Amino acid sequence: MPQWLNTWNARFARWLWYVVLLGVVAALPVMYARVQTETSADNVAIVMDYRDLLQVSSSQPNPNQYVQEQLKLLKGAGVNAMAVFESTLEELSWAGEINVYNATQAALLEDRVSPPEDNGTYVVFNRPENEKVIRPIIEWAFRHHGAEVTNWSIKDHTGLRLNMGYEDAYIRAMQPNPLSMKMLKDQGFLIIPRISDRFTPYDPDEIAKWLKSFKEFGVTRVLFDGEAVTGFGKGLKFGGVQRFADDLNENGIGVAIFENLKTPQKGMSKLANLLKYNAIRAHSVGEAEMTIIKNPVLEDRLVLAVKDRNIRLLYLNAITVKDGTKGQVTNPMKDIVEVLQGDEEDSVGAVKQLNNFGFKIGEPKAFEVHKAPQETLLRGLAMLGAIALVALMIGLFIPALLLPVFVAGVIGGAGLHVLSPTLMVQMLALAAAIAAPTASVVLLIKRIRVLREGTEAQPISPMRRLGGAILLLVRTTILSLAAIPFIVALLNHITYSLVLQQFRGVSLLHILPIGLVALYVFLYGSGDTVLGNTKRILSMPLTVLWIVGIGILGAAGLYYMTRTGNAGQVSGLELQFRSLLENTFGVRPRTKEFLLGHPLFFAGIFLALRYRWAMVLLIAGTIAQLSMVDTFAHIHTPLLLSLIRIFLGLGIGVLLGLVIIAVWQIGEKLWSRWVKGAGQAV
Structure with missing residues (x-):
């Protein structure tokens, strides 16, 4: 490249650095606005799945008494909300409101033989005082599901016959049980309905009635059950979502979004x-997880979800398990209480930890979005x-492209x-995230080479x-x-x-x-x-040592990539180590930064000022620089x-790097003395 072009590119590069500095300064007010947004809502809801509680109670001698006892224990431990699903015949039977029979069982009750053409489902109301609430819910739902509904009675109990197979009818969705919601509200719990998109066709007028009743129970937020939000149903898609959103807005109800679903719920965005991001x-801690997770792990998981990921609703499940070893049916209700309120020996409890970090157990609010003045310009x-x-x-690699890339960009x-x-x-954010650590380490390598070449004699x-x-x-x-x-x-x-x-x-x-960087x-x-360097490297003889080295690097790279992102697998030992870091510092630094990247990078700079081979450590240490950005x-x-x-990871990493440097210096001196002693002996 001509000298005049090198000179011109150097001058232009200097001006571009000023543009970078201007961009950084302009972004600072936007960063402050984001901090304001993130600190605008500190209430956290701890929600228990009420359907799961009913299911667990069905294994107890007195289900209703058990439910009431557990509600008191849960409330005392910090649970402040209950999730109420769309009702099913199964759930209403758990609650003791109805009994459900197939055609054969109903015939036996009537002392007759069931005709083979009868495959209906028979429902008996157990509590006459509640029938006027439950009956209309069942009648509307099953007629909407396409089943004929007729009156039926047995002895002195009134009921219904549903012209639908027992197994099918048992799980069909209905309106959430208003009796349960009233009872839970009276006991001081927030109500979080979980509704679905299982009604076909979607009936916006009926759902509007539900939402109006929810408002009367003080509901301010709903969750969704299934693969789509309510209103996304077949043939309606965003049109149904629009009507549903209008009804939510009219009743002042927002939504909660589950994280880490295998497939995001359709229509949520x-x-x-x-809803203007209300x-x-x-x-959520799933039912299966609750049967095996250890209490300390669950406690850490709940606290980290709120503190590290802006979670404002913790959702707890429970399920009964047949324990063959103990010879009994077990459930996690006692563990849930201990995890939340702690015990005298092992922990202070998740609720107290959240309070210590500045969070309150209460009705969760959406973040209040703050904007910086003139944010569009900034x-x-x-x-x-x-x-x-x-x-x-890019100009560090191909200087001639400096101006064209900027103009094209x-x-x-x-x-x-x-x-x-x-x-x-999104593309520009990724490009900047790649460019910054790359440019910083390349400039470091250039500077080290200049310093080392200037001191080769001394x-x-x-x-x-x-x-x-x-x-x-620091500069890098x-x-x-x-x-x-x-x-x-x-x-x-x-x-x-x-x-x-x-x-x-x-x-x-x-x-x-x-x-x-490599x-x-x-x-x-x-x-x-x-x-020339490319040809020299390609012409080098390929030895067994090179093959082994390439294999080791490949395996290390594969492991590194499997640990990238949120889906990386973590061993039980590492989980314990992470918990130790969290409990020690309050904030867990990233392991690959403080334990690997920063120590190698710092020691690599020290050694590279004298040894050319130490540049390899800078390549490996680039992990820390990019990880900070990530x-x-x-x-x-x-x-x-x-x-x-x-900054915590950087501090610990530098200390470990000092240890590596000290060990190197001691080893270097011992080696020098040994070589000198061996030479004198000869």
Whole structure:
């Protein structure tokens, strides 16, 4: 490249760094607005599945008495809400409201033989005082489900005959039981109805009546049961969702969104938008999990969900289990109470821990969204800064592309923003997240090479190298963290906090910076051209040692990628280690940062100031630099907590790096003395 072009690119690069700085400064008010949003709602609901409680009670000698005893215990432990499902004949029978019989059983009650053509379902009302409430619910539901409903009685009990097979009728959905909701409300519980999209066709007028009755019970939030939100039903889709949203808004009712579902509930994004994001996130501990999870693990899980992931509704399930070892039926109700209120020996309880972190058990509220003054302008400047950062990173590898990339980024970004603003900001956020750690480590490598070449005649003393390593680590970390304001500003929308949208490209973020840094180490700046270095590497003989090394690197890379993201598998021992970190520091630093990346990176800088081979440690240590950026890609995690996490990890990692450096220096001195002694002996 001509010298004049190098000079011109250097000057232009300097101006682009000012653009990056301008973008970072512009993003700071947006970051502050996000902190305000995240601290605007600190009430947490602890919800028990009332249907599960009824199911558990069915295994007890006196079900109704057992339910009342458990409600008192749960309330005393901190449970402040009950989830009430759409009723079924099964649930109403658990509650003692009805008895349900198939045609054969009904015939026996009447002292007759059931005719083979009768496959109906027979219902008897157990409590005459409640029949006027329960009967209309059953009649409407089954007629809507297409079954003929007729009166039936046995002895002195009135009832109904449903022209539907017993197994089918037993699980058909009906309106949530208003008697249960009234009883629970009278006992001081919040009511969280769980409704579905199982009624075909969807009847908006009937659902509107439900919502009006919910409002009378003080309901302010609903959950959904099944694969879609209410109103998404066949043939209606978003039209039904629109009507349902209108009715929710009219009654002042919001929604809760379960996290980590295998398949997101259909229509949820549309519904949340129509509700102006009157929505909160919910975390559920499944029935099967409750039978095997240990109390300390469950306690940590509940606390971390609220503190680390902005969860505002904790949903607890229960189920009876036949324990062959004990020879009895067991359930987790006692464990739930102990986890919430703690015990004298092992824990203080999840409720007290949440209180210690500033959360209150109460009616959960949606976040109040805050905006920075002139946020549109500030986000525009942040976008410009992010484009400049990406151009600078590419310019480190191909200087001639510096200006073209910047210009193309500005023009292309503007055009894409018009066509698809969401796609544009997600792509730019990913590009900035990759560019910052890559550019910071590449600039570090360039600086180390200059320092090392300037001191080849007189190596730097260990103390000067240590001081230089600290300064270089600080500079590199600051540049890597420059991506954070861009990610926050570009993706500053409540949909990301609710995980209706997510940061895209996490795998690329974990691969590309390491690969680009390795590319720079091996192909750039070693006295030859990139093409020459490539040919030299490709012409090297392939030995067994190289094959083994490549295999080890491949296995390590595969393991690294399996640990990337939220789906990574974690061993029981690591879970205990994580719990220890959480209990010790209050915030758990990321293991790959403080235990691997930062120590290797810090020690690598120290050693690279003297040894060329130590650049390999910088490649591995890039994990920590990109991981700090990746922490903020988890936008559902509170911003302040993420800041604490990365600086805590950095601090611990530097201390471990000092230990590695000290061990190296001691080993180096011992080796030198041994070699010198061996030479004198010869």
